[in-house]
Amino acid sequence: MTVGRKLRMTNQRRVILEELKKVTSHPTADEVYQMVRQRLPHISLGTVYRNLEVLSQCGMIQRLALGINQRHFDANIENHYHIRCINCGRLEDVPIEPVAAFDNVLRGMSDYEIIGHRLEFIGLCPQCKK
């Protein structure tokens, strides 16, 4: 839907990119808005959203947590891995045993108390492969 569009480097877009490059945290759209607003007090939140979208679509930044903002529930309380279709959002189990040893790799390297991990593959489901 945004394919083949000619992008312009506006002041707002440049500043958003610059500010995002300054930090190693992973700000939310609203946090980016707060950062950018110090340099461009009249920028709107909508512009920030639109630019974050455009910039991640052309690969200049990445959007974490995928495009999905609906939560999914599972009666299977065993830890298990999932695969999500990047096109339709379908979420399925993956027949790979969770590797508990990962957690230990991180223990001792991090100040966090490690509780576990989630591994999610990203791909195209059979239907969306075309």
Added chain:
Amino acid sequence: MTVGRKLRMTNQRRVILEELKKVTSHPTADEVYQMVRQRLPHISLGTVYRNLEVLSQCGMIQRLALGINQRHFDANIENHYHIRCINCGRLEDVPIEPVAAFDNVLRGMSDYEIIGHRLEFIGLCPQCKK
């Protein structure tokens, strides 16, 4: 905040749990609502949300995609792993090299076209450890 509450097994709660156990898909709250509504036509969406919350808090089901419904953005477009604080939601990088070989494990085991994976550790950040 929901600690020490006495839970009651209401009809609605039982049906929600039963329906969720019937499927191996990972329905959203609204999908659970549609499923349950066939047996309990007068149940409200709010009740479904409340019960999914309660059931996942006491470990009878799990909530995927964590409790976070805000997207995060990152100017670092290299694939890298993250750790999220389960208490405050903080999201940070993890100093572990991504293991591209994972993707190959799944190739050939799955009908999906594998594009990549995301690994997110879950833990308690230094501040929240207490």
Added chain:
DNA sequence: TTATATGCAAATGATTTGCGTAGTC
């Protein structure tokens, strides 16, 4: 010049919450 981008405000979609009543223990 002209299509893309902006600012603003309203719309949307998911989830949460307040409140008065119903049902479980």
Added chain:
DNA sequence: GACTACGCAAATCATTTGCATATAA
């Protein structure tokens, strides 16, 4: 009987979108 849960509707929070105007190329 006391306290948890329910149904309903309104509220909230993040995100998206319509529209008239501004601006990069």
